[in-house]
Amino acid sequence: MPAEPAQPAEPAEPVAGRGPQPRPHIGRHPSTAKDDAVTDLDSEAQSPSPPQPNPPGLPGTSAPWTPAPSALFPPTVPVLTEMSRTDSGRAWLAGLPALVEKVRARWQLRLGAPFHGGSCSWVAPAERADGSRAVLKLTWPHPEARTEGTALSLWNGDSAVRVHEQDAEHFALLLERVEPGDELGRADHLPAEDRLLSAAEVLRRLWSADAAKAAALGIDALADTTAGWARVAERQAARQWPAELDAGLYRLAERLFRALPPTADRTVVLHGDFNPGNLLSARRAPWLAIDAKPMTGDAAFDPWPLLEQIDDPFAHPDPHRVLRHRTALLADAVGEDVDRIRAWAVARHVEYALWSVDEDADLHHSITLMRQARVLADVAAL
Numbered sequence: 001m002p003a004e005p006a007q008p009a010e011p012a013e014p015v016a017g018r019g020p021q022p023r024p025h026i027g028r029h030p031s032t033a034k035d036d037a038v039t040d041l042d043s044e045a046q047s048p049s050p051p052q053p054n055p056p057g058l059p060g061t062s063a064p065w066t067p068a069p070s071a072l073f074p075p076t077v078p079v080l081t082e083m084s085r086t087d088s089g090r091a092w093l094a095g096l097p098a099l100v101e102k103v104r105a106r107w108q109l110r111l112g113a114p115f116h117g118g119s120c121s122w123v124a125p126a127e128r129a130d131g132s133r134a135v136l137k138l139t140w141p142h143p144e145a146r147t148e149g150t151a152l153s154l155w156n157g158d159s160a161v162r163v164h165e166q167d168a169e170h171f172a173l174l175l176e177r178v179e180p181g182d183e184l185g186r187a188d189h190l191p192a193e194d195r196l197l198s199a200a201e202v203l204r205r206l207w208s209a210d211a212a213k214a215a216a217l218g219i220d221a222l223a224d225t226t227a228g229w230a231r232v233a234e235r236q237a238a239r240q241w242p243a244e245l246d247a248g249l250y251r252l253a254e255r256l257f258r259a260l261p262p263t264a265d266r267t268v269v270l271h272g273d274f275n276p277g278n279l280l281s282a283r284r285a286p287w288l289a290i291d292a293k294p295m296t297g298d299a300a301f302d303p304w305p306l307l308e309q310i311d312d313p314f315a316h317p318d319p320h321r322v323l324r325h326r327t328a329l330l331a332d333a334v335g336e337d338v339d340r341i342r343a344w345a346v347a348r349h350v351e352y353a354l355w356s357v358d359e360d361a362d363l364h365h366s367i368t369l370m371r372q373a374r375v376l377a378d379v380a381a382l
Contacts, residue, residue: 071113072100072124082119083140089120092140096122099138103172107165109136120145126174133177134164141171144272144293147219149173151269151294154214159205160289161280178280178288185276185309192310193329199279199306200333202287203299207268207334211296214269222270222297223261226347230257232354245363246370252382253350253373256343264298265337275305300340303330304348314372323379342380349373 073080073096083089100122104111108129115123120140128134139145149166156162157176165174184195215221230253237250271278272293282288295301307313307326316322327345331338353369360366 069097072111073097074113077114077116077122078119079114079122079140089140096138099170099172100136103136103138103167103170103174106167107136107174109134109174111136125177128164128174135175135177137173137175139171139173143220145171147217147294148292150217150219151209151214151271151292154209154217154269155206155289157284158208159202159285159287160292175290178282178290180281180283182281183277184279184281184287187281193326195276195310196306196326196330197333198287199274199276199310200330202279202289203271203274203302203334206271206289207299207302209269211267211269214294215296219269219294219296221261222295222301225295226257226261229351229354230254233257233350236354236357241357242363242367244367245357246374249346249350249370249373249377250354252377253347253354256347256382260300260340260343260347261297264300264340266299267296268299270295270297270299270302272302273305274302275309277309298340298344299334300336300344301348303327303334303336303341304345306330307345308349314375319372319375320379323376327379339380342376343382346373346376346380346382349376 075081080093083093100111103109110127112125115125117123120142122138124136126134126136139148146168149163149168152160152163152173152175153166161178162176163173164176166172184199187195190198233250233254237247237254239247241247271289272295273291274289278291279287279289307323307330310326313319313322313326323342323345327342328338331341349369350373353366353373356366356369357363
């Protein structure tokens with residue numbers, strides 16, 4: 001989903017998907033620190049527990065069960081560090097212990113120590129009153145997370161993790177425990193093309209949900225998000241940049257952000273962050289989607305994080321060839337126009353650089369992003 005850009009903490013025109021840091025970043029790389037131990041809070045049980053199944057996106061190990069409240073908030077959990085960087089984050093952290101206890105009591109849960117991973121959510125294994133395993137997820141309130149539970153409920157377990165309970169006011173979700181929970185992005189035993197095709201089937205099923213119902217339930221429109229991005233792209237294009245940074249791509253992205261949403265052939269329920277770290281192996285289905293940042297809009301918007309992160313296409317000797325092949329393969333598998341998928345890839349990759357130019361002092365990262373975006377623009381013939 002990054003450090004705060006050099007812009008006002010509370011912009012006059014909030015951009016959907018971007019807010020005061022810390023914040024997630026649509027489509028960016030999933031968390032990789034996932035090495036925490038699982039503990040239970042039953043004071044009567046001090047013997048080692050059996051190995052615990054992996055919660056969504058956050059595989060864990062076994063450890064003795066412990067009742068210590070301090071085990072719920074160890075300082076090594078990334079969310080505690082990330083969220084302490086802003087006033088809104090610190091305010092949320094101050095109320096987090098009470099919120100954890102509130103939902104634990106309401107939903108009658110036994111909780112384990114939280115898992116590492118993620119920058120704006122506290123996630124822990126849970127056991128329900130009936131003994132079934134679950135995952136409790138409490139998220140710092142921000143626009144991208146507002147309707148995650150709504151979309152998951154709409155999908156109702158069809159290629160996505162199930163929701164057992166939700167409290168939208170407090171951004172709290174009790175989710176199905178996905179087992180074995182291995183990420184598609186780490187399925188290195190499978191060729192990249194096979195992983196793409198497996199993910200394509202998940203996308204097709206997610207897109208089959210009722211988009212009109214999703215909109216009626218409050219899930220935002222993609223066009224509203226990209227309208228905000230277009231305004232930022234316009235401002236960035238007007239600034240002076242070193243010759244190494246291809247500012248013309250900001251102008252291209254601005255046009256794409258405005259032109260693509262209203263010209264889509266259909267409107268679907270978008271996952272919003274469909275990267276391979278958000279697809280987990282499951283027993284009831286080959287792969288289940290997690291961590292949605294849902295919107296309604298053009299289906300061709302969704303594939304780029306998957307295409308970008310299934311492996312690094314820009315690290316191949318001929319990235320143009322790899323990207324042409326993979327975008328064509330995926331477009332055929334999901335039944336979408338390859339030209340639109342490629343155009344959205346350009347726009348979404350430039351979107352990263354809308355913010356990175358205000359984050360990296362020497363612009364090295366932003367220049368790299370724009371060079372990659374130029375490769376995508378070549379592939380898209382834009």
